[in-house]
Amino acid sequence: MAERPRDLVDDLCLRRDEAIRLGEKRARERQRPKGKLTARERIALLADPGSFLELDEFARHDGGPYGDGLVAGHITVDGRPVCVFAQDFSVFGGSLGEVSGAKVLKVMDLALRTGVPIVGINDGGGARIQEGVTSLAQYAELARRHTAASGVIPQISMILGPCAGGAVYAPALTDFTVLVDQLSHMVVTGPDVLRAATGEESTLDELGGGHTHATVSGAAHYLGADEPDAVDWVKTLLGFLPSNNRAVAPEYVDETAFEVTATDLELNRIVPDGANQAYDMTEVVTRIVDDGDLLPVHEGFAPNMICAFGRVAGRSVGVVANQPLVAAGAIDIDASEKAARFVRFCDAFEIPLLTFADVPGYLPGRDQERGGIIRRGAKLIYAYAEATVPKVTVVVRKAYGGGYAVMGSKHLGADVNLAWPTARIAVVGPEGAVQVLHRRELAALPGPERAARARELAARHHDSPYPAAERGYVDGVIEPARTRVEVTAALRALRGKRAQTPDRKHGNIPL
Template sequence: MSLKSKIIELFTRKEKISTGGGDKAIQKQVAMGKLPARERLKVLLDPNSFHETDLFVEHKCEEFGMDKKQLPADGVITGIGSVHNRPVSVFAQDFTVAGGSLGLMHARKITKVMDHAVRMGIPLIGINDSGGARIQEGVNSLAGYGEIFYRNTMASGIVPQISVILGPCAGGAVYSPALTDFVFVVDKISKMFITGPEVIKTVLGEEISMEDLGGARVQTEITGNAHFYAESEMECFEQIKRLLSFIPWSNREKAPLVTPKMPRAQFDVERIIPAETTKPYDIRDVIKSICDDSDFLEIQEKWAANIVIGFARLNGETVGIIGNQPLVLAGVLDVDSSDKAARFIRYCDAFNIPLVTLVDLPGYLPGVDQEHAGVIRHGAKILYAYSEATVPKLTVILRKAYGGGYIAMCSRHLGADFVFAWPTAEIAVMGPEGAANIIFRGEIAAAKDPDTVRKQKVQEYTEKFANPYVAASNGHVDSVINPYETRDALIYALKASANKLETRPNKKHGIPPF
């Protein structure tokens, strides 16, 4: 055989496998509103940047007639491509090949690009579209999942791991996305659950649709399992690229610097913040009044909306922002918002992203449901995450910072490097009404006109303690600043923290209240 004919043979072989499950299966995929696996990689990656690995891998299963079945690329496309001209490790399950089912070789292809990502210090992006375990391969299929989960865990905190759910992702398979940092879902396409509607119906007699059980909305609004919601696959890939513009490629580096831009003028603090502390405003407007180009990438927007988390830039440098949201549940901390913030803080800390905390909360949410849901254990996560973090920690107290909420929101006492407060800040053990009712209980009860006395005492307490100056006089606040100087103060603090070095006693790992 001549060299030329050998090259032709190579191309023939490649082309045959590259068609995946064939035209008919691909048409079916498209009819479901889904892009074929190879198209997805094309949209995600820079043009012509994809270098495929393991195209010729075949399954080794001989049971149930599988020895006669050829599964192109074993149902998953793997390799290296680039996003923003920087390399990324990718895999995309191909639903047109045996329903994207996962067998041992399919899994080995995935673990190969995972190992590569960790070794090279580049992100891992996995596109999930699979019916689940390849039943014919039995326990070997389970072995494959296990090997992926193990690597997800090992890679955690070393390289960013992104899961894109573009089809079913059910049973044990969902635990790979669950172990990764960011999960992207698309309306009507993503389906995530441990046990599907059919099992639930036969075992429990409860009827529910796939969409209502584990669709994109459920995962982004009710469970908090997913971080980003998109209406279409195209929008989803744009979101991924936007996220990648903010984060470093591994824990060995810092996020890429971009040209600084001033915030847009329409976000004016004086118009955003109401005078009364019991009136709400949208904390995202404050974030936009501070950050570069008023450009804020919010994460988990619809879940536990009483806390806002996301990435923004200050003077070109990426920061992770955590802000209480007075617009929702008065910005209280509760089970879900603590979980949400704690995980994000740990992400930022792992990837050298400074933390900016904006504080305005009345405390932890009272209620039987919260206590019984374990708000003690969950609320402790945020304390743990802030205390543990060694990246620069900058805190701005805008209005209320009461009680346990004050301590939890990256106070000086949990190791904040810089604590700023606005003149509107009220840093106190609790709100004036509650405090006056306790401290002056006897006096109020004994008074002829308890209401007048109560009002008087509340007024007294407010004047004396509902301000930033008591905390400032104790050094718990470094400086009380003009709200209009917030951006400048944070940028100066960030510059001053550039060489921050904080060492901790050596240990295997801590035991966070998971």
């Protein structure tokens, strides 16, 4: 008797399940000694249970293993559609070849076509050498897809193993890159090649370990303690973001209290009396966003600038703030580039910007000048001026010189600017002003008298927010305790904001 169609389907499904089971067993045997999860386990951590639908499961190259070392498809995360791919290091070292590359391109095209975020999980040895230029072509095609998707759908890269050579540039083109401490490595050139080419000695961790990229290079937006921690951060991040540039981020019930609360009153005591005394700006921000919930981005890199996602009245906002605990909150090259990239991301995806300023200006110094603070510091100015999303700024304390201008000032297009009575808005601080305005008088005095006279003159030099408010540069000088209420009201009023942009192909940001 001929085999019935239902029996044939059941038999094929059993064979498929057995093949996947055996493949997973081999993958676990190869990954576990390295302290790593398999590609499918990583996707399962990210996805809602049972939501993964795989694409091109049986694709292979010249009779090689099914899947060709890459797992791809679409999932849901907290009920929202997301496209995903994961390199399988247990097959060809996770290297990218013609077939596996085509799978990545296919799922990226699907993400762009359907307007959903894409999450790439990288754990591979780069281009597949034995396939020659064909494998290189896949990386170039991938770069083109990432560029086309930039500003259209959120793109997130997870580096959960090696990522070397030209393979590093695809994640670098995405919006957020997540690494895991002691597990992830991103390098253009490894230690052996570096030693042969230059004689320089370095370990892989020093060159491109997770800590290096999270604190020095800035290539990592988050450094996970382990793989589950990294995945949890990605899932939390997705909850703050819209699916695409024409969608809105998830919104929650607006339970904002419009009376000043006990938590609000704590803001009246956070900023120290001394102008040069440090305090933690996150203590201010967490008292203003919903439930004190912040998701820092690039937390270990340029810590003198805070970039984070939060919510106000149930809606996502991007927070940019100076951090007085580090370098007095001065803006240096790294801080400028970090904030500029964050501002541009928020603007691309219609996430309002909430800025908190306490800045003595751009950081002076030979290293900064020679490193390009003029060119690279201008990126933050450009980003704020270009942004058309609702922009609300609170001047908490110092706002001096170029720091005043760049940190969400009216002159760069901010919609609502508020200041605390502690705000000091001026070209320079009192000490600097005295040295310029009274330099002849001070030069004529002997040392001890000069110092005493300088202190006396500085004490008379009172900066305040009121001259700026008189000119309309500040919309209101408010009691700190009312900040949450005033910010909420401003963002609500700006929900319908429509901005005209110039008729041009694109601007030329000073890269």
